[in-house]
Amino acid sequence: MKPNRGWTPYLFVLPAFAVFAISILLPVIATFGLSFTRWDGSGPLKFKGFANYIRAFHDSVYVSSYWHVLVYVVATIILEVLAGLLLAGAVSARPGTTFYRVAFFVPVMLPLVVIAVLWSFVLNPDFGLLNAGLDAVGLSSWKRVWLGDPNTALLAISVISGWIFAGFYMAIFYAGFARIPKDIIESARLDGAGEWTIFRRMKVPLVRGITEIAILLCVTGGVQVFDLVFVLTNGGPYNTTEVPTTYLVKTVFRDQEVGYGAALAVILTVVIALIGLLYSRLRRKTADVEF
Amino acid sequence: MRLSRLASVVAAVGAATLLLAGCSSSSGGGGEASASPSDQVLRIAMTEPGADLEKVWQQVKTEYEAAHPGWTVQYNFQNDDIYSTVGLPSLLSGGNAPDIYFEWSGNRLQTRYADGYAASIGDQLKAKGVNDRYVDGAFGGTSVDGKTVMFPIGKDVSNVIWYNTDLFTKLGLTAPTTWAELDAVNAKLKAAGVTPYAMGNKDLWPAGNWNGHVLSRIVGEQAYADALNMKSPLDSPEWVAAMDQMKKIHDSSWINDSVNSVSDNEGYTLFFTGKAAMTPIGSWLVDVRNEQAPKFNMDWFNLPAIDGGKGNQQSVLGVSTGLVVNAKSAKIDQAVDYLDILSGDDIQKAFVAAGSSSLSKAGAATGLNPLSERLLTLIETAPEIVAPPDTGYNLKVADALNTATSAVLGGAMSSQDALTQAQQKIDALK
Amino acid sequence: MTTFDSTHVSSPDVHQAGRKKGLKPSDLLFHVVMTVYAMLFFLPLLWMAMSSFKTNGEIFQTPFALPTSWDWSVFATAWADGGIGRYAINSFIVTAVSTIAILGFGSMAAFAFSRMRFRGSGLLLTLFTxxxxxxxxxxxxxxxxxxxxxHLKDTRWALIIPYTAMGLPLAIWLLKAYLDSLPKELFEAARIDGAGDLRIYWSVVLPLVRSGMATVAIFSALAAWNEFLLALLYIQNDELKTxxxxxxxxxxxxxxxxHLLFAALTIVTIPMIVIYVLFHRRIAQGLTEGSLK
Structure with missing residues (x-):
């Protein structure tokens, strides 16, 4: 369609672009620029070349934060995506499961901070629900200081993450299953295939495209995890749950090292972009079965 | 996507922004820009004082507003961990920067001064006679470069060991004066089925302060300061041996298992509810007790003398706290007026009545809570005052040491490994 | 990328045979397992709500017991004295303004990108993407x-502007996809009737993309309501916190x-759960669609 006047399209795009440019585009570029400087946020800028980047690769806490986030991402692929897939399989195999679908999805609605505060109580070593529950069923020896023990803290955060997001991935897979033509499934049933076989041999392969997107979402979202970690441990104990984002915030806001923080942010952005790029490469190679 | 085109645009805009950023910083970098607005509001930021003391602060506000028609005082109370890390820096650089803010003496105050956020107010305070109203030495620790840049509120003893007097009496224990006696007390408590120490070290400073004191007693104040000022390594055999005191506490299970997962406040609750017999923490525990567990009986002793330690065995871990007037504020005169009112005899007496301490003559004469009174004497007569890692020194260095302390206290690392790791982090800062 | 067609994500493929025969043992087992699993979701929430009515001692000593008294005043205390009411109002303002801005600006831009040809449209769209x-x-x-x-920090704009900017790319993407799928005759007919661009936007585009707007609104509103990092960094004034x-x-x-803490948690979670239960289909769909782009 040809616009009335040559400039009207720009008028339509302008408000959106203005907000987007001021709030995101310009800061993205400026963050990149700042990453080559030393700046405390108010004084003069000092150009430092790649010094911040070199420092980042020698910063043991920063480097280890990527290992932590890797563990978290692997755990959440299992606890969120795989659990979501299994749940979706379960709730779509039988009638009368609306209640479960609604229940499993509830945590997705709530602010992560609220959930984190709630779970910090559940895991509280002195009056928490979990340790009290273990006592009640005679498993007192299993009691732990869940968030204060380097062996369990990261895992506990991953499990909470699974508690929240398994329902989300369930909803995605459920919607995917719902779009599989019914006659395919029905004819398999008539051939005597059990629900598990139908799930494994038919449903799962048929939602492959969705699975791939779900994993990408889980990975790129997982690398950026902040709210949960900030509230539950803020990187502790002894930096064993430090993730790139929590360290970034400490560097910029506690230590006032804006330039260095910007370099850490750029590295994180590049990592996320690389994951996305790598992923789309891999996906192109696999056959495209899309619905 | 037309990536190549996009890339060239991004590069061009990037170069332009860099230039812009450079220009703006050379023209003050938001220096003047972040001055507080010139309305008739006096903004004051500080850590959460607790309900009782908050009433007194409101009283200061009322008096100020009565004396300055048209002006209002606006408080911003924040949780102290958020305030000292994210909160205050954000406020100072924000659009509604405070005209007066709470700060700790030492490295923090020096940094504020160097960044141009601390006004020299000594002459103005003297002119109003504020100094005359205060006890000798009240203004100690409030100057940088010979200029008074802080109005003193208190001298916090950052670490003594508090104990549950009822429990001590019941078990026939008395406050120890030497480290060996303290070890004996710990052993007896443990034998009686009581955890000796409670602490909430999630934010690292509680055990960091405590161990900072222990370390300075063992390696000596100068060696302690040198290491934290990055002049000498802190992973020497001497430091490792000193750090082993924390390891011993962990190995003997003398502290709550949850030490590294609960906040300082939760640690106090454990102590007040009798889950542990002692808690090594600062003078503010009196305020917390008055607020949370007024019937709880407790007392304190300074860190006992450590045999063979190189430091002064009567040293006190402490820090001056106070209010700083923002040098970038357009309302410095009004801010000083506020401090004048704050230093008034009635207000200071009210602070004492609400359970706080006071450095003013009138306040001190009112008869402080005996616990606070003795703490004040302790710091005023201390032969040596040691600064806590996180207020006295570079925050990243303090964080490295405090992380090491928490790792050893939690049993996650040996003293050697923890200190080696801390030293690596410090080396990376140079 | 996958786009969901919102019209037929509805009935799951159900086991037809199961309905006729009544409850089989395997069905029973299924429901038992699922109910136990669902308890994992409700137990912490139930414990939270119950603990609001307990004293500190009861919370410590008898975590599973019912409260001994039902003192509802704790909610009023949390709401008024504790400031939860103020935070809720702030969240509401920030969420409402940014969502409306996203819908307005996003639909305008999507209309231009989808239905008008102009220089630089490709580049601009790439930037949004x-x-x-x-x-x-x-x-x-x-x-x-x-x-x-x-000087935007410690004002509501410090949240409204970035939340709007963060929501716009998705809004433009989704709404453009909706508009692209519409027959162009619709727009040409309006043009022949003499309607200007603004008029077409107002009386043709807006009514047609309503369903897409609902998805965008749900996604954007929830994102704004729950956002934490920027709110933590940009807002220090207690009067403005979300x-x-x-x-x-x-x-x-x-x-x-x-118990006051648990009451506060209960206040902020229960209404969200009620809203969700009432509109669960629409909300779940909006969220999943929004995330999948």
């Missing part, structure tokens, strides 16, 4: 400095007043 991929960490540091410089940051402040202020 880039916005779908950029993580918040890639810009918040400089954004913070910029907002400081512009629920996530406000609740955190609340939880440190009343750290030892556990």
């Amino acid at each position: 880039l916005g779908l991929l950029l993580p918040i960490q890639s810009y918040f540091i400089a954004q913070n400095s910029l907002f400081e410089y512009l 629920i996530p940051v406000g609740l955190l402040a609340f939880s440190t202020k009343y750290i030892t007043d556990y």
Whole structure:
């Protein structure tokens, strides 16, 4: 369609672009620029070349934060995506499961901070629900200081993450299953295939495209995890749950090292972009079965 | 996507922004820009004082507003961990920067001064006679470069060991004066089925302060300061041996298992509810007790003398706290007026009545809570005052040491490994 | 990327045979397992709500017991004295303004991108698409400095502007996809009737993309309501804090007043759950569609 006047399209795009440019585009570029400087946020800028980047690769806490986030991402692929897939399989195999679908999805609605505060109580070593529950069923020896023990803290955060997001991935897979033509499934049933076989041999392969997107979402979202970690441990104990984002915030806001923080942010952005790029490469190679 | 085109645009805009950023910083970098607005509001930021003391602060506000028609005082109370890390820096650089803010003496105050956020107010305070109203030495620790840049509120003893007097009496224990006696007390408590120490070290400073004191007693104040000022390594055999005191506490299970997962406040609750017999923490525990567990009986002793330690065995871990007037504020005169009112005899007496301490003559004469009174004497007569890692020194260095302390206290690392790791982090800062 | 057609994500493929025969043992087992699993979701929430009525001692000593008295005043205390009410109002304002801005600006831009040809449209659209991929960490540091410089920090704008910007790429993407799928005759007919661009936008585009707008609204509103990082960094004034940051402040202020804390948690979670249960189909669909792009 040809616009009335040559400039009207720009008028339509302008408000959106203005907000987007001021709030995101310009800061993205400026963050990149700042990453080559030393700046405390108010004084003069000092150009430092790649010094911040070199420092980042020698910063043991920063480097280890990527290992932590890797563990978290692997755990959440299992606890969120795989659990979501299994749940979706379960709730779509039988009638009368609306209640479960609604229940499993509830945590997705709530602010992560609220959930984190709630779970910090559940895991509280002195009056928490979990340790009290273990006592009640005679498993007192299993009691732990869940968030204060380097062996369990990261895992506990991953499990909470699974508690929240398994329902989300369930909803995605459920919607995917719902779009599989019914006659395919029905004819398999008539051939005597059990629900598990139908799930494994038919449903799962048929939602492959969705699975791939779900994993990408889980990975790129997982690398950026902040709210949960900030509230539950803020990187502790002894930096064993430090993730790139929590360290970034400490560097910029506690230590006032804006330039260095910007370099850490750029590295994180590049990592996320690389994951996305790598992923789309891999996906192109696999056959495209899309619905 | 037309990536190549996009890339060239991004590069061009990037170069332009860099230039812009450079220009703006050379023209003050938001220096003047972040001055507080010139309305008739006096903004004051500080850590959460607790309900009782908050009433007194409101009283200061009322008096100020009565004396300055048209002006209002606006408080911003924040949780102290958020305030000292994210909160205050954000406020100072924000659009509604405070005209007066709470700060700790030492490295923090020096940094504020160097960044141009601390006004020299000594002459103005003297002119109003504020100094005359205060006890000798009240203004100690409030100057940088010979200029008074802080109005003193208190001298916090950052670490003594508090104990549950009822429990001590019941078990026939008395406050120890030497480290060996303290070890004996710990052993007896443990034998009686009581955890000796409670602490909430999630934010690292509680055990960091405590161990900072222990370390300075063992390696000596100068060696302690040198290491934290990055002049000498802190992973020497001497430091490792000193750090082993924390390891011993962990190995003997003398502290709550949850030490590294609960906040300082939760640690106090454990102590007040009798889950542990002692808690090594600062003078503010009196305020917390008055607020949370007024019937709880407790007392304190300074860190006992450590045999063979190189430091002064009567040293006190402490820090001056106070209010700083923002040098970038357009309302410095009004801010000083506020401090004048704050230093008034009635207000200071009210602070004492609400359970706080006071450095003013009138306040001190009112008869402080005996616990606070003795703490004040302790710091005023201390032969040596040691600064806590996180207020006295570079925050990243303090964080490295405090992380090491928490790792050893939690049993996650040996003293050697923890200190080696801390030293690596410090080396990376140079 | 996959796009969901919102019209037929409805009935799951159900086991037809199961209906006729009544409950089989395997069905029973299935429901038992699922119910136990669902308890994992409700137990913490139930415990939270119950603990609001208990004293600190009861919370410590008898975590599973029912409260001994039902003192509803704790909710009023949390709401008024604790400031939860104020945080809720702030969240509401920030969420409402940014969502409306996203819908308005987003639909205008989507209309231009979908139905008009103009120089630079490809580049502009690419930039917005880039916005779908950029993580918040890639810009918040400089954004913070910029907002400081512009004196936006500690105002509601410091949240409304970035929340709007963060929602726009998705809104434009989704709404453009909706508009692209519409027959062009619709627009040409309006043009022949003499309608100008603004008129077409108002009386043709807006009514047609209503369903897409609902998806965008749900996604954007939830994102704004729950956002934490920027709210933590940009808002220090207690009068302006939103629920996530406000609740955190609340939880440190009343750290030892556990039942008050649980009451605050209950206040902020229960209404969300009620809203969700009422509109669960639409909300779940909006969220999943929004995330899948």
